Amino acid sequence: MNKYIFGVDIGGTTVKCGLFTESGELIEKWEIPTNRSDNGSHILSEIAETISEKRKTDIGENHDIIGIGVGVPGPVQGSRLVKKCVNLGWGEKDVAKELEELTGIPVKVGNDANIAALGEMVNGCGRGCRNLAMLTLGTGVGGGIVLNGQIIEGADGAGGEIGHIHVNDTETESCGCGNKGCLEQYASATGLVRMARKAIMEAALETSLKDDDTLSAAYIFAKAYEKDALASELVEEYGKLLGKTIAQIACVINPEVFVIGGGVSKAGDLLLTTIQKYFRVYSFHASRQTEIKLATLGNDAGIYGAMGMILN
Amino acid sequence: MNKYIFGVDIGGTTVKCGLFTESGELIEKWEIPTNRSDNGSHILSEIAETISEKRKTDIGENHDIIGIGVGVPGPVQGSRLVKKCVNLGWGEKDVAKELEELTGIPVKVGNDANIAALGEMVNGCGRGCRNLAMLTLGTGVGGGIVLNGQIIEGADGAGGEIGHIHVNDTETESCGCGNKGCLEQYASATGLVRMARKAIMEAALETSLKDDDTLSAAYIFAKAYEKDALASELVEEYGKLLGKTIAQIACVINPEVFVIGGGVSKAGDLLLTTIQKYFRVYSFHASRQTEIKLATLGNDAGIYGAMGMILN
Numbered sequence: 001m002n003k004y005i006f007g008v009d010i011g012g013t014t015v016k017c018g019l020f021t022e023s024g025e026l027i028e029k030w031e032i033p034t035n036r037s038d039n040g041s042h043i044l045s046e047i048a049e050t051i052s053e054k055r056k057t058d059i060g061e062n063h064d065i066i067g068i069g070v071g072v073p074g075p076v077q078g079s080r081l082v083k084k085c086v087n088l089g090w091g092e093k094d095v096a097k098e099l100e101e102l103t104g105i106p107v108k109v110g111n112d113a114n115i116a117a118l119g120e121m122v123n124g125c126g127r128g129c130r131n132l133a134m135l136t137l138g139t140g141v142g143g144g145i146v147l148n149g150q151i152i153e154g155a156d157g158a159g160g161e162i163g164h165i166h167v168n169d170t171e172t173e174s175c176g177c178g179n180k181g182c183l184e185q186y187a188s189a190t191g192l193v194r195m196a197r198k199a200i201m202e203a204a205l206e207t208s209l210k211d212d213d214t215l216s217a218a219y220i221f222a223k224a225y226e227k228d229a230l231a232s233e234l235v236e237e238y239g240k241l242l243g244k245t246i247a248q249i250a251c252v253i254n255p256e257v258f259v260i261g262g263g264v265s266k267a268g269d270l271l272l273t274t275i276q277k278y279f280r281v282y283s284f285h286a287s288r289q290t291e292i293k294l295a296t297l298g299n300d301a302g303i304y305g306a307m308g309m310i311l312n
Numbered sequence: 313m314n315k316y317i318f319g320v321d322i323g324g325t326t327v328k329c330g331l332f333t334e335s336g337e338l339i340e341k342w343e344i345p346t347n348r349s350d351n352g353s354h355i356l357s358e359i360a361e362t363i364s365e366k367r368k369t370d371i372g373e374n375h376d377i378i379g380i381g382v383g384v385p386g387p388v389q390g391s392r393l394v395k396k397c398v399n400l401g402w403g404e405k406d407v408a409k410e411l412e413e414l415t416g417i418p419v420k421v422g423n424d425a426n427i428a429a430l431g432e433m434v435n436g437c438g439r440g441c442r443n444l445a446m447l448t449l450g451t452g453v454g455g456g457i458v459l460n461g462q463i464i465e466g467a468d469g470a471g472g473e474i475g476h477i478h479v480n481d482t483e484t485e486s487c488g489c490g491n492k493g494c495l496e497q498y499a500s501a502t503g504l505v506r507m508a509r510k511a512i513m514e515a516a517l518e519t520s521l522k523d524d525d526t527l528s529a530a531y532i533f534a535k536a537y538e539k540d541a542l543a544s545e546l547v548e549e550y551g552k553l554l555g556k557t558i559a560q561i562a563c564v565i566n567p568e569v570f571v572i573g574g575g576v577s578k579a580g581d582l583l584l585t586t587i588q589k590y591f592r593v594y595s596f597h598a599s600r601q602t603e604i605k606l607a608t609l610g611n612d613a614g615i616y617g618a619m620g621m622i623l624n
Contacts, residue, residue: 154566158598165563166594251477254466282478286470
């Protein structure tokens with residue numbers, strides 16, 4: 001009898017789904033819209049429905065489903081319980097229990113940033129390693145840590161909340177979390193644009209950057225590739241902050257590899273080499289050779305990681 | 313047949329030994345001197361000898377030894393291999409293999425700061441929890457992290473090297489590790505004295521502290537308890553730095569409890585409450601209630617943790 005695993009990554013707009021073999025090979029992937037009406041109360045039943053349909057149409061009658069892995073955009077405890085998912089309209093919710101009742105299949109739940117890290121380990125740039133930390137540089141800064149092949153959920157579901165590491169004592173603006181001086185305020189795409197706005201206003205360096213609608217993290221990196229003085233300085237400071245923070249994290253968990261993902265990571269080599277340069281400066285000698293890599297799975301990291309929770 | 317475990321903590325001066333029941337109860341503890349002659353090449357055979365003697369004299373003939381846990385003052389890989397122990401005169405050494413050959417008993421090896429953390433979990437202030445981070449504030453700043461009951465050794469044996477987290481960009485003096493601005497340069501007993509010397513020279517606040525032989529971390533705290541202005545300010549800054557750094561660590565691994573040990577921790581409540589105060593300021597909201605406690609096992613943490621590696 002053939003055995004399969006489903007990997008499901010619930011985002012604010014779409015639910016990404018993957019059907020995998022029992023050894024973790026992707027057979028098929030698809031998406032359904034995230035139904036956020038009625039405080040997201042239809043999301044799990046619609047996931048159960050799409051899984052039920054796939055079982056009927058795409059795999060032979062005589063099969064077994066080992067489990068469903070689910071990623072959610074919020075903190076998770078015990079691989080089951082969601083404390084709060086603002087983006088989905090959820091308060092406290094036993095996602096594993098509800099989806100198990102709807103499908104009759106064992107379910108494991110993980111935070112989206114954490115499962116992305118596991119995904120990169122299972123089938124991305126961290127393949128073959130067992131200890132990895134990932135930073136997702138997007139609208140915010142997400143983080144995920146996998147040690148001994150297991151996601152570090154944390155006592156309060158706040159393991160890998162790398163975006164909220166305090167990095168600046170002099171910040172006057174507040175982070176979304178309420179604190180002042182979080183990594184996310186500088187290292188997210190939004191954070192880089194915020195830094196650029198300040199720098200353009202101060203106009204200490206020559207630049208073709210303007211504080212208008214064209215200003216984005218991607219544009220700043222594009223200009224830095226063209227050797228624009230201010231853009232280059234911004235990218236240098238950006239990479240320095242990330243390299244330094246990663247060096248701090250290495251002193252805590254000393255992973256085999258750091259993975260940089262999210263929209264900003266599309267900036268590629270210039271981002272990576274700048275981070276690496278400063279990591280070498282600030283890291284403890286024993287871990288100075290730790291690899292730093294760009295994520296390779298993109299939007300598929302979630303379904304691979306969700307599947308990986310079942311595979312483990 | 314009764315079963316036993318040995319826990320051995322090798323320090324630069326003495327080797328602390330403990331005989332435990334199979335459920336982890338301490339039956340007896342003793343010490344032998346650390347023989348550092350000939351590059352420490354007699355240390356393991358003398359440990360084998362003292363264990364052999366105990367087996368003959370203190371436990372009935374008909375018994376079984378489950379294992380020997382060993383703590384060493386240096387990085388360890390795979391619970392077996394020591395890369396370097398400067399204090400003992402050791403270069404790379406397969407401690408587990410050598411001691412197994414000498415005793416015929418399975419051996420597991422851990423870094424001393426890491427096993428102290430495990431010891432506090434097994435029988436100290438972290439009893440009952442499975443996720444703990446410990447800072448040892450002594451001549452240096454050691455660190456140990458235990459997640460899911462397992463020591464986080466790190467890919468290069470540098471897991472829990474909390475003392476070398478970079479915390480200051482403007483430092484001009486070098487840390488023992490070669491970097492500039494490591495936590496240890498401020499948060500060790502030596503570091504606190506160094507800060508005190510600078511502050512006494514600058515003389516910005518009234519104080520009865522003097523830059524002479526009486527100046528020590530313990531004395532600075534004693535003066536702070538007496539409300540000496542400069543000593544109070546030094547303790548405030550000391551606790552702030554530790555609270556902030558612990559908050560950063562919480563964003564990475566979100567443990568259930570932080571444990572503060574080492575000589576400086578004898579300063580007690582004033583140290584603890586100052587650290588707690590600043591942890592609440594800098595921590596991410598989800599982990600803000602994380603407990604911070606003073607270590608309770610003192611010098612016995614090592615033998616308990618060494619035993620704990622076998623118990624796990």
